[in-house]
Amino acid sequence: MRIVEKSQLMSAPEIDRTLQRLAHEIVEKTGGTKNLALIGIVRRGVPLAQRIAQAMRGIDGVEVPVGVLDITLYRDDLSKVAPQAVLRSSNIPFGVDNMELVLVDDVLYTGRTIRAAMNGLFDLGRPKRVSLCVLIERGHREMPIEAQYIGRNVQTSDTEIIEVRLREIDKEERVVLVDRVE
């Protein structure tokens, strides 16, 4: 099986503009940045959350706290596909009680990652509200989970993969649609 690149979905400037818009949307819908915090899901949700927080600084001049959440321990498929999956550190250096939390991830697909993330969050306390922000929404949900803030909707087939490549992790910056071919 080979992996072939089918098309580019977003360029670096498009990613940047989209994150700016998402920052505005979140601030608008939340009614400001009071009690607002972003939680980046390891790995690519983390730089995305940091960039959205940076964009918010430009809007409100306020430092919105960013937490890091690794969902490995909360996965529902650990006993099946991922023997000894490597753990990364979570770091949520603020109390989540009564906070307006926005989970940030790169791609929303089955919804299972978000289910796991919410389990992790609720071990830390009782947030007032949890919403979800993703760069790409690609459908195929297996859980009753929706994103409130969406960078771009993309129609995909099940064999396709969306790769979000970010300069902090991948040394390049773009979103591509790839396919598995026999």
Place this chain on the structure above:
Amino acid sequence: MTHRFRDLLALEPLTADALGFLLDQSKPFQEIQKHPLKKLATLRGKTVALAFFETSTRTRISFGTAASRLGADTMNLQAEASSLKKGETLLDTVFNLNAMKPDCLVMRHAASGAPHYVARHLDIPVVNAGDGTHEHPSQGLLDALTIRDRLGTIKNLNVTILGDILHSRVARSNIHLLGKFGCRFTLCGPAMWVPRELEKIAPGTAIRCLYRIEEALEGADVIMMLRVQTERLDDPPLSANDYILLYQLNAERLGRASREAIVLHPGPINRGIEITPEVADGPQSCVLEQVTNGVAVRMAILYLLASGATETDTHPALQVKPKESANASD
């Protein structure tokens, strides 16, 4: 870099890289100790068998807590209540436990090598929770984690170990772990407990035996105390008074170590025998951090050994990374 482990029987055969990986994997579990809700569902539906053929309080509770915080159930076997007293062989006892289908066996035994022996006969992962005078891997790991948290590194430190080193599996696990990161060891205690042969137990690691505590503490970054097993003081004879006079760690003696030196003790401590309360409760003491870190390390061990799909066709007993790297990053 990831590492796969089938069992955790000893630290001696593990590379610095694999040991560093185990310490790194403990970090997320240290964070979980601070959560208001400490229970995970990661090992839900799995069972961890705790077989302590030699008595233990702290280690048994620590492994039990680690298992339950991961969502696993435990089976408990304790020496006093077991049918070993009725003449059952070790292997029969273990096979009976295994017939109840645990996913992992944590065992302590008074005979060095007993966990290795059991692991050869079982298809589930075996964790050595202390075997005779051989090793106590989880204690070595939690000590290293504590040192790394306090001093920022486990590389190239001067480590002084005080007490009954001859009979100490804790000392051996620590020497095998920290030695791979370039630490230098000074062993100190009454000559009957610190034979010169110990200088050769870890080839490639600088180990020296000294018999005057003042000299042994000079420039130490880490001081590891071992419990004086008072039952051993009688054979060969040494009075508790003499031990206190010659080897007790007190504030004045601690002053000879490096200014930031930390004091570790695997517990249970004998206040007023090997260590003064002043030192045990002082700012340089890490004894309670060790206990907290113990749960995190054991969660990491159980997570790595008991989570994931069971594979029967895999790896050699201890590790898969064949590459030996003497001084990997920590």
